[in-house]
Amino acid sequence: MSKTILITGSTDGIGLEAAKLLAADGHHMILHGRNPAKLEAAQTTVGEHTEGATTPLGYTVDLSNLDDVKSWADELADNHPAMDVVINNAGVFQTPNTQTSDGLDVRFAVNTIAPYLITRRLAPILGPGGRVVNLSSAAQAPVDLEAMVRYTGLDNMAAYAQSKLALTMWSMELGLASDDAGPVVVAVNPGSLLATKMVREGFGVAGSDIGIGADIIARAAVGDDFEQSSGRYFDNDAGAFAPPHPDAEDATKRRAVIDAIEALLS
Numbered sequence: 131m132s133k134t135i136l137i138t139g140s141t142d143g144i145g146l147e148a149a150k151l152l153a154a155d156g157h158h159m160i161l162h163g164r165n166p167a168k169l170e171a172a173q174t175t176v177g178e179h180t181e182g183a184t185t186p187l188g189y190t191v192d193l194s195n196l197d198d199v200k201s202w203a204d205e206l207a208d209n210h211p212a213m214d215v216v217i218n219n220a221g222v223f224q225t226p227n228t229q230t231s232d233g234l235d236v237r238f239a240v241n242t243i244a245p246y247l248i249t250r251r252l253a254p255i256l257g258p259g260g261r262v263v264n265l266s267s268a269a270q271a272p273v274d275l276e277a278m279v280r281y282t283g284l285d286n287m288a289a290y291a292q293s294k295l296a297l298t299m300w301s302m303e304l305g306l307a308s309d310d311a312g313p314v315v316v317a318v319n320p321g322s323l324l325a326t327k328m329v330r331e332g333f334g335v336a337g338s339d340i341g342i343g344a345d346i347i348a349r350a351a352v353g354d355d356f357e358q359s360s361g362r363y364f365d366n367d368a369g370a371f372a373p374p375h376p377d378a379e380d381a382t383k384r385r386a387v388i389d390a391i392e393a394l395l396s
């Protein structure tokens with residue numbers, strides 16, 4: 131059955147590849163990027179993979195600006211009374227300016243808090259049978275709650291690994307709390323050092339087959355084997371559901387991450 135799927139950060143890398151796969155599989159894609167020209171190019175490319183060559187809808191929003199993210203999430207909920215899947219794929223590791231206009235570390239803003247806002251706002255239109263797929267990583271480090279809500283100048287790896295564990299923690303917490311009326315919420319490490327811009331620029335290596343990441347994201351979005359995955363973590367380096375960082379298995383720590391995000395957003 132054809133599903134309506136929003137995928138953030140679908141102008142490049144794993145997001146763009148996954149969007150092409152899902153479009154070719156007959157799903158209705160809603161694309162997102164921060165750069166209008168790249169978004170237009172992605173819409174054309176994904177359109178070429180769509181039956182009937184129809185151009186998918188696209189939205190331009192910089193996820194490092196949380197007010198813009200809030201407005202966009204409202205706009206999405208207004209424009210799409212029903213949606214089946216949200217893939218929170220957009221992410222950042224290294225960038226020249228690591229502090230946002232809100233005084234946050236850009237990794238926490240884009241990788242942790244923006245997807246939280248999008249998920250909370252869109253969960254009601256996803257409803258039962260819906261899914262939220264959150265792009266986690268093998269890089270996970272204990273979250274400094276202060277650094278999550280206020281820029282402290284963490285180095286790239288510390289900020290990225292903390293932002294990904296924080297994302298995994300709220301994903302598990304919301305996923306475990308999601309009952310029959312709510313969507314499945316799952317965190318997925320797509321595989322390490324896949325051949326994308328993030329890996330080329332951040333780690334100086336070419337990386338391995340990007341299809342490994344796109345395939346697992348598409349599977350998590352629509353595959354039957356992810357139907358019962360709410361609150362779980364899939365590690366594609368292991369090719370299986372696996373334990374995340376131990377902090378993500380601690381309900382008190384998971385709750386503390388959510389409380390800190392909610393306090394920041396209130």
Ligand SMILES: NC(=O)c1ccc[n+]([C@@H]2O[C@H](COP(=O)([O-])OP(=O)(O)OC[C@H]3O[C@@H](n4cnc5c(N)ncnc54)[C@H](OP(=O)(O)O)[C@@H]3O)[C@@H](O)[C@H]2O)c1
Pocket residue numbers: 138139140141142143144145163164165168191192193194218219220221222240265266267268319320321322323324325326327328329
């Ligand atoms: N590649 C890997 O080996 C790997 C491993 C583990 C996890 N991941 C995760 O997989 C996801 C995709 O990463 P990738 O490797 O495909 O990286 P990528 O090629 O750099 O793509 C990242 C996407 O996110 C978008 N993005 C970045 N900052 C944004 C912002 N402020 N606002 C809106 N969109 C923004 C990018 O837009 P632009 O096109 O404008 O840059 C791009 O579309 C990320 O969450 C990453 O952390 C990747």
